[in-house]
Amino acid sequence: MPDNPNFPYRRYDRLPPIHQFSIESDTDLSETAELIEEYEVFDPTRPRPKIILVIGGPGSGKGTQSLKIAERYGFEYISVGELLRKKIHNTSSNRKWSLIAKIITTGELAPQETTITEIKQRLMQIPDEEGIVIDGFPRDVAQAISFEDQICTPDLVVFLACSNQRLKERLLKRAEQQGRPDDNLKATQRRLTNFKQNAVPLVKYFQEKGLIITFDADRDEEEVFYDISLAVDNKIFTHKEAMAGSNELDHSLIMDSGDMLDTEFDFEDQADDQSSFSGYENTGGFTGDLRQSTIIFVIGGPGSGKGTQCEQLAQKYGFVHLSIHDLLQQESSSLSERSKLIKDILECGEQVPGEIILELMKEAMVTSLGETKGFLIDGYPQEVKQAEEFEEMVGEPKLVLCMDCSAETMSSRLLTKSQSCECFDDNAETIRQQIEIYYQATEPVIAYYEKKTQLCKINAEGTPEEVFLQACTSVDLFLKKEAAASSFSAEIQ
Known part of the structure; x- marks a missing residue:
């Protein structure tokens, strides 16, 4: 993400990562x-x-x-x-x-x-x-x-x-x-x-x-x-x-x-x-199949446009688009025991535990196995521990797309959306806090995947069409490399 000396949120780099799905209440912090x-x-x-x-x-x-x-x-x-x-x-x-x-x-x-x-x-x-x-x-x-x-x-x-x-x-x-x-x-x-x-x-x-x-x-x-x-x-x-x-x-x-x-x-x-x-x-016997699947993480701050890009990429490449927000909404609308538990947690203003999030994601992936060319996972992981847990329980992502967008741009987009949409009532302070949390929690994730050479940064400052073109270029390059590696392996055998 671009450095900006006028933007204050990077000063929190040394704080411990926020447990985004922690069940701890605010009063427990002391x-x-x-x-x-x-x-x-x-x-x-x-x-x-x-x-x-x-x-x-x-x-x-x-x-x-x-x-x-x-x-x-x-x-x-x-x-x-x-x-x-x-x-x-x-x-x-x-x-x-x-x-x-x-x-x-x-x-x-x-x-x-x-x-x-x-x-x-x-x-x-x-x-x-x-x-x-x-x-x-x-x-x-x-x-x-x-x-x-x-x-x-x-x-x-x-x-x-x-x-x-x-x-x-x-x-x-x-x-x-x-x-x-x-x-x-x-x-x-x-x-x-x-x-x-x-x-x-x-x-x-x-x-x-x-x-x-x-x-x-x-x-x-x-x-x-x-x-x-x-x-x-x-x-x-x-x-x-x-x-x-x-x-x-x-x-x-x-x-x-x-x-x-x-x-x-x-x-x-x-x-x-x-x-x-x-x-x-149905999840027990499919871990091996999931590990062989094409899994792409798409991360970015609020207002970076990652959801929009995921929808377009999924349509173009035949991928399944999964987002934490949608998975929770779908589960909450079901009649399962877990649905009741999630509703109780959310009604109390707590965050859903990461273990449940990971289970929902794995189940959704298993459901689509054999019917999709890959998975686009939107807004996950939000900390390094989640990345490690996903790798243990599901598999490693083949590619990580980071929607690289300045805080000013994200804030401007969210304020515009707030003014034009009655159901979106975030004010400037709330938006500032959301972006601050994103920087604090996600920078270690970006560094984690940079070391693994899986990360590809996309300049998300432009129009949705311009950003989509960049994202497609990155995905095309990845798919070509995958095809070449598969062909080379087949020749050796």
């Missing part, structure tokens, strides 16, 4: 939950405690095995689910935590930044522990990345592989015995679907780091714990005498549980809720 981000969790002058993460589907026995590990090795036990439920109970009148309660009760994941903050606060309360076992975290790759960025790299990740049938039996039994609010039928189905969608990329992420060991959790809990103990002895306490028995682990279990990931759900009354969850059922 609370410890926000200020804690500025501090190291562990004292760098002292040995860091060993960290073991225990993950698996709901009902896989994570809590039981985590407690056993903690007791055997004298470690502290942390249940992330209990942390959140306790906070919800103690702050039931707080608007933010009331929303999080709804999210959890419907089977969705709690907002990532909130969960990480709660874990950090708990860890800072127990600085003298030799080791810590964390039960039920992370749930997806984005949470894993945030944990490593804000806390540390775990010493070991224990993954409990369990068949769908066994998971469902255990969850229904637990619902009868404990009556937890998140063990209702719809939430249980949603949590299983979430797990099914996120398990493969999460395990793969930790596999590539050499941190994860997988165990068959369909067996008796004592058998499972015996194998886990062998692994912990060998991985973390190599100086200790191992338990009697073989130290060889059956690594064929790692993501070899096809029934766990591929079996369709057969809950009673599922047909009544098909509209709510069918989108998730």
Whole structure:
């Protein structure tokens, strides 16, 4: 974007990025939950405690095995689910935590930044522990990345592989015995679907780091714990005498549980809720196809004309145009459980969590697979973390178009639109704030893609026709390169 010494908004470059989809309310900004981000969790002058993460589907026995590990090795036990439920109970009148309660009760994941903050606060309360076992975290790759960025790299990740049938039996039994609010039928189905969608990329992420060991959790809990103990002895306490028995682990279990990931759900009354969850059922097997798709991000400030350009580019090249605003509107008009959740969040004046935005986007892309030549994604990502999460869950964009437009031009266009459109009532101060937020949040994104050589800046100062011509030139050049690379690859083969 052009430098302008008379324009003040670039002075905020050193501020932390704005979490555009954060559920945090304005009143929370002064609370410890926000200020804690500025501090190291562990004292760098002292040995860091060993960290073991225990993950698996709901009902896989994570809590039981985590407690056993903690007791055997004298470690502290942390249940992330209990942390959140306790906070919800103690702050039931707080608007933010009331929303999080709804999210959890419907089977969705709690907002990532909130969960990480709660874990950090708990860890800072127990600085003298030799080791810590964390039960039920992370749930997806984005949470894993945030944990490593804000806390540390775990010493070991224990993954409990369990068949769908066994998971469902255990969850229904637990619902009868404990009556937890998140063990209702719809939430249980949603949590299983979430797990099914996120398990493969999460395990793969930790596999590539050499941190994860997988165990068959369909067996008796004592058998499972015996194998886990062998692994912990060998991985973390190599100086200790191992338990009697073989130290060889059956690594064929790692993501070899096809029934766990591929079996369709057969809950009673599922047909009544098909509209709510069918989108998730269809996303699991299409990740590979999405990664091969032509994905183009189009970013730009408010008033830069990115929406107009996306519509014209989609028509010219046969692409599907996706925008966050349209996706939220479409979902809000449906009758799904997630629609009710989104409406509640928006009615309270909060921003929709990034995890939900990413899910909506992935579902929309899966729906159009095979019927489009590519995807134009408008106004996303809005921060580097979103870019990284998209790459993990969906794939890398092949091209990023940046509508490069001065603040003066954007402000002038928005003011003109405000004066000519009764439904668009932004004043000069509101517009100034919108542009300021854009600069602060997006400049790191632009730098991120510039390093990857995927970014192409389009001078968006001209007329829509002039800008469209530039955009077409960039897309044509990209498509030619893609065709040439494909042809070269075919010749080699």
